[in-house]
Structure formats: C-alpha cells, structure tokens
Amino acid sequence: MRVIETRIPNVFILEVDGRKFLVTRSEYPPHYGERKFNGFKEWRLSRSKLGVLVERGIKIKIERDWKILYLGAASGTTVSHLADIADRGVIYAVEYAPRPFIGLLRLARERKNVIPLLRNAELPESYNGIVERVDLIYQDIAQKNQIEIFEENARFFLRDGGYGIIMVKAKSMDSTADPRKIYSEVMERLENNFRIINSVDLEPYHKDHIAIEVGYR
Ligand SMILES: C[S@@+](CC[C@H](N)C(=O)[O-])C[C@H]1O[C@@H](n2cnc3c(N)ncnc32)[C@H](O)[C@@H]1O
Numbered sequence: 001m002r003v004i005e006t007r008i009p010n011v012f013i014l015e016v017d018g019r020k021f022l023v024t025r026s027e028y029p030p031h032y033g034e035r036k037f038n039g040f041k042e043w044r045l046s047r048s049k050l051g052v053l054v055e056r057g058i059k060i061k062i063e064r065d066w067k068i069l070y071l072g073a074a075s076g077t078t079v080s081h082l083a084d085i086a087d088r089g090v091i092y093a094v095e096y097a098p099r100p101f102i103g104l105l106r107l108a109r110e111r112k113n114v115i116p117l118l119r120n121a122e123l124p125e126s127y128n129g130i131v132e133r134v135d136l137i138y139q140d141i142a143q144k145n146q147i148e149i150f151e152e153n154a155r156f157f158l159r160d161g162g163y164g165i166i167m168v169k170a171k172s173m174d175s176t177a178d179p180r181k182i183y184s185e186v187m188e189r190l191e192n193n194f195r196i197i198n199s200v201d202l203e204p205y206h207k208d209h210i211a212i213e214v215g216y217r
Pocket of ligand 1: 047048049071072073074075076077078079094095096097100119120121122140141142143
C-alpha cells in the first residue's frame with residue numbers, strides 16, 4: 001500500500017493493488033458504506049461533490065483547526081470526511097429534513113467536532129447564538145433561492161476574509177434553461193458580495209453541477 005500526500009491535511013491518495021483511492025485519515029467506522037483501509041477511509045466521489053474537487057487537485061483550502069458552517073448536511077456523508085480533515089476544528093452541520101438528520105446524529109455521537117442542527121438554512125437567525133463566526137461556509141442544498149440563502153448565512157456567520165464553497169445544481173434553479181446560462185447568472189449575482197476564486201464542473205460524477213469557490217471581501 002502506497003500513501004501519497006495531498007495539499008489538504010488528513011487527505012491522501014492510496015495505491016492498493018494497482019488501484020488509486022482518495023481517502024481521509026480516520027480511526028472511525030465507515031459512515032455510508034465506504035471502504036476502510038488501515039487507518040484510512042475511502043472518499044467516494046460519486047457520493048460527495050467535495051471529494052471530486054479535492055481529487056481534481058483544485059486549490060481549495062481547508063485547515064485542521066477551521067470552524068465550518070455546512071448547509072445541507074443530509075445524513076453526513078461529506079461531513080464525515082470534513083470532520084476527519086478539520087479534526088481540531090468544528091463543523092456546524094445544518095439539515096432540515098428529519099430523516100437524513102438521523103444519520104447525521106449518528107455521526108455526531110461518535111465525533112466531538114460535529115454539531116448537528118435540525119434547522120432551515122433560510123433562517124440563520126434560528127441558529128444565531130449557537131454558531132459562531134466561521135472560516136468556511138460550505139453549501140449543498142440544491143434550492144432555487146440558494147444564493148440568497150448563502151448570502152444571508154455569510155452575513156451572519158462568515159468572518160471577513162473567510163471562504164465559501166457553493167455547489168450549484170442547474171436543474172434545481174431552472175429545469176429547462178441551459179445550465180451555462182444559469183451558472184453565469186449565479187456568478188454575476190455572487191460578485192455583488194464575494195470574490196469569485198474558481199468554478200469547477202463536477203461532471204461526470206455529478207451531472208449539471210458546478211462548484212464555485214468564493215472569498216468574502
Ligand atoms: C444534495 S443533499 C446534500 C448532500 C450532502 N451535502 C453530502 O454531500 O453528504 C441536499 C440536502 O440539503 C437539504 N436542504 C435543502 N434545503 C435546505 C434548507 N433550506 N435548510 C436545510 N437543509 C436543506 C436537503 O434536505 C438535503 O438533505
């Protein structure tokens with residue numbers, strides 16, 4: 001087994017029997033059926049858009065001690081890997097659907113750095129006082145008004161100079177329009193309050209999705 005470092009802490013490429021796997025260093029049990037290797041867990045790209053960004057070597061930045069607000073945590077698939085990366089930090093994980101939230105609770109029981117919040121991301125005031133100023137807001141909610149939701153959460157919680165990663169699903173914004181038109185409208189709107197750092201197509205793992213990285217002021 002060969003272990004290759006990446007630019008992100010606690011994230012590696014493993015070579016096992018001639019196959020390569022993106023993995024996070026983790027002593028915890030599998031959370032969503034991913035493979036476990038001696039001290040590492042497979043990061044399945046078909047299940048996690050952030051995994052695709054990391055695997056493509058995009059220059060995203062996440063530090064071990066970061067505070068992160070995660071909007072649209074679902075059952076915690078991607079949160080489980082972020083919790084491995086930010087092992088000295090904290091992840092405030094917001095999800096409003098009770099069913100996936102059960103999985104997120106299961107994750108939070110084994111991880112000290114995951115704080116699950118059964119809340120609507122449209123109402124950041126409902127978790128103000130629990131969530132502090134964060135270094136990163138990660139959003140994956142596939143909603144028509146998701147940029148407005150991101151802006152509002154940034155206003156409440158993102159520190160000056162903070163960083164955002166936004167997953168945009170074209171079909172959720174408009175099921176008939178050309179995805180490229182939607183992406184350029186989204187970027188234009190984001191430019192009112194943020195600096196666009198990068199945008200990355202997530203095909204073929206996630207159809208009609210892009211990831212946008214932004215800086216705050
Ligand atoms: C694509 S899934 C997220 C997958 C997850 N990010 C991952 O990689 O493991 C989108 C999630 O966002 C949640 N969601 C959508 N709108 C929301 C809102 N306004 N507040 C909180 N959660 C929301 C949905 O219930 C769903 O679980």
